[in-house]
Amino acid sequence: MKLQLVRHATLLLEYAGMRILVDPMLSDAGAMAAIQNSPQPRPNPLVPLPFPVEQVLDGVQLVLVTHTHRDHWDDAAIQLVPKDLPLLCQPEDMQKMEAVYFLNASAVHDMKHWSHICVTRTPAQHGTGEIARAMAPSSGYVLSTSGEPTLYIAGDTIWYDQVAETIRQHNPQVIVVNAGAAQFLHGDPITMTAGDVVRTCRAAPQAKVIAVHMEAINHCLLTRKELAQQAHAAGVEVVIPEDGEMAALGEAAPA
Ligand SMILES: [Zn+2]
Numbered sequence: 001m002k003l004q005l006v007r008h009a010t011l012l013l014e015y016a017g018m019r020i021l022v023d024p025m026l027s028d029a030g031a032m033a034a035i036q037n038s039p040q041p042r043p044n045p046l047v048p049l050p051f052p053v054e055q056v057l058d059g060v061q062l063v064l065v066t067h068t069h070r071d072h073w074d075d076a077a078i079q080l081v082p083k084d085l086p087l088l089c090q091p092e093d094m095q096k097m098e099a100v101y102f103l104n105a106s107a108v109h110d111m112k113h114w115s116h117i118c119v120t121r122t123p124a125q126h127g128t129g130e131i132a133r134a135m136a137p138s139s140g141y142v143l144s145t146s147g148e149p150t151l152y153i154a155g156d157t158i159w160y161d162q163v164a165e166t167i168r169q170h171n172p173q174v175i176v177v178n179a180g181a182a183q184f185l186h187g188d189p190i191t192m193t194a195g196d197v198v199r200t201c202r203a204a205p206q207a208k209v210i211a212v213h214m215e216a217i218n219h220c221l222l223t224r225k226e227l228a229q230q231a232h233a234a235g236v237e238v239v240i241p242e243d244g245e246m247a248a249l250g251e252a253a254p255a
Contacts, residue, residue, distance in 0.1 A: 005242070016116060045071075045217060124155045157192070159192060175200060179213050198231060
């Protein structure tokens with residue numbers, strides 16, 4: 001398995017011989033408005049793609065979408081991702097996918113086999129209280145197959161009991177968390193804070209934890225540097241790739 005951060009939550013995976021694109025946000029820098037009611041309002045994305053969009057899409061065989069907020073599935077993705085590619089999404093997003101003519105979209109209710117990969121949808125809580133209800137639904141996915149590490153893509157979620165439960169159930173060797181501690185002007189963070197990432201590491205000492213979803217959208221306030229400092233202070237190891245970088249997976253052993 002190989003895992004490359006493109007930008008924000010957009011990932012390119014090589015998994016069981018397949019090339020998988022996760023949460024494509026493909027807009028040019030500054031093409032989208034700032035998130036409403038957010039601190040530090042600036043046009044998004046804050047940074048460009050690290051390489052041309054043709055290269056992001058080259059050879060992709062499956063698209064995996066955790067939810068359809070525009071920092072995970074934007075107008076540029078709707079235009080540029082080939083409409084006939086297989087695409088997996090949460091059931092609540094199927095109508096949206098069909099409305100924009102993604103002919104091979106299918107919903108992952110609980111679990112779905114695609115090629116020889118098992119894709120299990122996992123719970124996610126995108127904030128707390130009223131805000132979480134307004135942001136819902138969002139999902140995560142666990143990918144597993146023989147001969148590859150089990151991969152848990154947590155999606156847009158804070159740390160809560162269901163993340164712990166997913167780790168207990170699936171015992172992933174690699175976990176991708178969306179950090180950034182994204183926030184509106186009021187209320188609690190809606191994605192993982194440094195503390196949440198540390199809790200994830202402690203709950204999964206056997207796993208490589210990779211943190212993304214930072215420094216690309218204006219309401220994500222936690223920087224890579226701050227996360228690295230807080231992880232170091234807490235005595236846990238977090239992989240924090242730059243845009244375009246292959247995440248170092250070390251000895252992540254196959255299941
Ligand atoms: Zn997000």
